[in-house]
Amino acid sequence: MHDLPIHTAFFLTPEKGKVVLELSLLLEDVPGALALIAAKVRDHGGDVKWGMTHKSDEPGKAWWCTFLVIEEDRVEDLLDALREESIIDRLEYSVHRGGLVCGRHHSRLMTLGGRAIILRMSWLPVAFRLLKKHFGEEALRALMYLVGLDVGRAAHRDHRRYLEAPSKEEYLNACLNIMRALGWISGGSWRRSQGKLILELENPFEHVLGGINFLRGIVAGCLSELEGRKYKCSQAESRGEVYELIVEPEDNSSEISPESSPEESV
16 A cells, blocks of 8 residues: 555645646546647646646546646647647636645545545544444544544655744744645634643634544644654633644643743634
8 A cells, every 4th residue: 555645635836937836627538638638738848836637427428537737828729729739628717826725635544554545624524423322422522533644644755845944933824824725624723821832723623523523633643743752632611613623742841932922823
């Protein structure tokens, strides 16, 4: 089994004069379809960074979703060329300027003994409810936290390829942005208080279960890898759909950072 990336996000930063073109094409499911599309992209100077095919509800057709980098003034020419192809039934696109955090919504995750599974965020509440039903609430909380811890640690190893020697502040902001891009939260902020790190997560997907466990593990796992020491993350309180988390070292031998700092939000 391949060692697949556990974190479902990647980073694209186009060079000056270029953009990230996000394409979703509904194609006739025939041999050579992708080769034809790839040739069109190549002929217009495009560079495919990531792509995935998946089934369509329409018989005999399939979707190809991709992110590619291309010169901005060649985008319309490429789109016009693609629209002329008879094998393309539908074309949807978005143009992104500047850096972009992209969600690999079809990614496989490797965790819990190395099993590769397809995981989409909309599935998680359902899966967690089933775990709660069969194993009880306390077991569910513990398992969700441990899975999040595992994912967070592995995610950090993926982040290091894109974040060059970030400060803790830059790293926290990047993590919150990634969570938001993946649909895990709608927004978030952090601050320091009495030597502890306080995170506020807005509308986390877990709130339908009445608590934050998976995301607590994510935060603890990422910071543990960043700092080279074990961190824990506990839920302090909730106000509607805003949840407050407290992050601190497990051994409590020293504080995270005693100095005060203005609040950071994403």
